[in-house]
Amino acid sequence: MNIALIAHDEKKQSMAGFSIAYSQVLKNHNLYATGTTGSLITEATHLPVHRFQSGPKGGDQQIGAMVANNEMDMIIFFRDPLTAQPHEPDVSALMRLCDVHLIPIATNMAAGEILIRALERGDFHWREIVKQNRQDLNK
Numbered sequence: 278m279n280i281a282l283i284a285h286d287e288k289k290q291s292m293a294g295f296s297i298a299y300s301q302v303l304k305n306h307n308l309y310a311t312g313t314t315g316s317l318i319t320e321a322t323h324l325p326v327h328r329f330q331s332g333p334k335g336g337d338q339q340i341g342a343m344v345a346n347n348e349m350d351m352i353i354f355f356r357d358p359l360t361a362q363p364h365e366p367d368v369s370a371l372m373r374l375c376d377v378h379l380i381p382i383a384t385n386m387a388a389g390e391i392l393i394r395a396l397e398r399g400d401f402h403w404r405e406i407v408k409q410n411r412q413d414l415n416k
C-alpha cells in the first residue's frame with residue numbers, strides 16, 4: 278500500500294513516536310511524506326520515505342495529486358487544530374480530495390492507530406481491487 282504520513286509542527290514528535298511504534302507494519306509499505314515530516318520519520322526509523330515538498334511549499338498538494346490519480350491508499354495526518362497554518366487551503370483541499378476519492382485519512386493519532394491496525398489485519402485489500410478495476414477500465 279502507498280501510505281502518506283504528515284504532521285504539523287506541534288505534532289511532529291508524536292509522529293516520530295508513532296512511526297517507531299508501528300515501524301514493523303510500515304516497513305512493508307511504500308511511505309510518502311511532506312518534507313520535514315519525512316526527514317523526521319527516516320531519522321527515527323531508518324525506513325525509506327519518499328519526501329515531497331514541505332507542507333507550506335506544496336507538499337500537501339503533491340500528496341493530493343496522488344489521491345486524485347488513485348495512487349494513494351491511506352493518509353495519516355497529525356493535524357494541529359490549535360495553530361493557524363499559512364497553507365490551510367492546501368490542507369483542506371487534501372482532505373476534500375480524500376472524501377471525493379474515498380481515501381481513508383486519519384487526522385489524529387487515535388484514528389491513525391485504528392487505520393494501522395486495520396492495515397495489519399488486511400482490511401485494506403479492497404484498495405487493491407479498486408486499483409485493479411481502474412486499470413482494467415483503462416485498458
Ligand SMILES: O=C(CO)COP(=O)(O)O
Nearest residue numbers: 311312313314331332333
Ligand atoms: O505542513 C505540513 C502539512 O500541512 C507538514 O509539512 P512538513 O512535513 O514539511 O513540516
